[in-house]
Amino acid sequence: xxxxxxxxxxxxxxxxxxxxxxxxxxxxxxxxxxxxxxxxxxxxxxxxxxxxxxxxxxxxxxxxxxxxxxxxxxxxxxxxxxxxxxxxxxxxxxxxxxxxxxxxxxxxxx
Amino acid sequence: xxxxxxxxxxxxxxxxxxxxxxxxxxxxxxxxxxxxxxxxxxxxxxxxxxxxxxxxxxxxxxxxxxxxxxxxxxxxxxxxxxxxxxxxxxxxxxxxxxxxxxxxxxxxxxxxxxxxxxxxxxxxxxxxxxxxxxxxxxxxxxxxxxxx
Numbered sequence: 001x002x003x004x005x006x007x008x009x010x011x012x013x014x015x016x017x018x019x020x021x022x023x024x025x026x027x028x029x030x031x032x033x034x035x036x037x038x039x040x041x042x043x044x045x046x047x048x049x050x051x052x053x054x055x056x057x058x059x060x061x062x063x064x065x066x067x068x069x070x071x072x073x074x075x076x077x078x079x080x081x082x083x084x085x086x087x088x089x090x091x092x093x094x095x096x097x098x099x100x101x102x103x104x105x106x107x108x109x110x
Numbered sequence: 111x112x113x114x115x116x117x118x119x120x121x122x123x124x125x126x127x128x129x130x131x132x133x134x135x136x137x138x139x140x141x142x143x144x145x146x147x148x149x150x151x152x153x154x155x156x157x158x159x160x161x162x163x164x165x166x167x168x169x170x171x172x173x174x175x176x177x178x179x180x181x182x183x184x185x186x187x188x189x190x191x192x193x194x195x196x197x198x199x200x201x202x203x204x205x206x207x208x209x210x211x212x213x214x215x216x217x218x219x220x221x222x223x224x225x226x227x228x229x230x231x232x233x234x235x236x237x238x239x240x241x242x243x244x245x246x247x248x249x250x251x252x253x254x255x256x257x258x
Contacts, residue, residue: 020134023164024127053134055160056221064218084153091228097215 001025003032011074013041014104018050021058029058033065033076042074045107049080054088062098079107115183115190117143125163125171125178125195133163133180144184147250154229155248159191161226162233162244170197170242188231193244199237 001024004016013036017029033044044065048054066076079101081089089095101107119136123129137156141147147155163180170176176197183190213220227233232247 020130022130022160023168024130053157053160055157055164056219056225057164059221060218063216067216067218083149084157087150087153087229088157088225091225092212092221094215 001028003029005032005036007036007041008108010040012043012045012108014045014047016047016050020053020055021048021051021061022053022055023057026057026061029061030064033061034068037065037068037072037074042069042072043108044069044074044076045101045104046076046078047080047104048078048082048085051082051085054085056088056092059088059092059094059098063094066098077101077107077110079104113185115185117184118181120179120181122177122179125166125176125197127167129167129178129180130160130163133160136180136182140182140184140189144189147189147248151248151250155189155191155246158226158229158233158246158248159193161222161229162191162193162246165222165226166193166195166197166242166244169200170195172198188247188249191244191246193242193246194238195242196240197242199242200235 002018006014008014015033017025021029036044046062069076078098080103081100086100089098089100119140121132121136123132137159141152166178176195179194181192210223212224230246230248234245236243
């Protein structure tokens with residue numbers, strides 16, 4: 001899976017996975033978010049517009065990223081989730097923890 | 111069940127990471143010929159099946175060469191996915207009637223089977239000739255049922 005990173009500011013970044021966020025791709029997302037947070041960009045928005053599918057492994061990677069961002073004093077938010085991703089979040093009751101935002105900008109605005 | 115399916119699609123593969131894409135592709139092929147499910151139902155079924163396949167790759171295969179026979183069947187009132195693999199049997203605590211419960215909110219692992227169970231109407235497991243056999247079934251709520 002390709003994952004784009006856009007370092008918006010010294011303290012924030014947008015991460016944009018492309019394709020299926022499953023057991024194959026999840027480790028790469030975990031590592032990338034950990035790296036970006038460790039470099040000081042603890043306010044992360046994960047833009048899911050190009051994530052056509054997410055399973056429990058992908059969800060676990062987002063939660064891991066959320067925890068590391070918060071431990072660093074920041075946060076991880078998601079934006080532009082597709083229907084399949086929204087279904088996964090609803091069924092697992094994680095829409096409160098990983099609240100879907102309509103756009104990257106509204107995710108940064110909180 | 112002895113009834114003949116309206117459609118049958120299948121593949122035999124090694125249960126490894128690349129097989130996940132092949133499974134998604136086959137499900138896409140099924141949707142091209144079965145259109146009576148709602149978009150939500152298709153999403154739910156595909157996600158549940160993908161969770162089971164990932165579970166087989168991760169836990170039943172665990173890096174060993176394990177064969178996976180994957181079959182999709184459509185009937186007038188339901189779609190079924192059959193997954194038969196030659197890997198390790200699941201532990202008994204996984205095979206509870208309602209699947210393992212969803213873990214705590216910030217857990218990073220352990221949701222897959224619970225998610226699969228929530229997304230389809232039935233999940234069954236049995237061993238047949240030493241092989242694991244998972245069956246997932248979804249009955250569409252559509253008025254006209256599944257059509258070929």
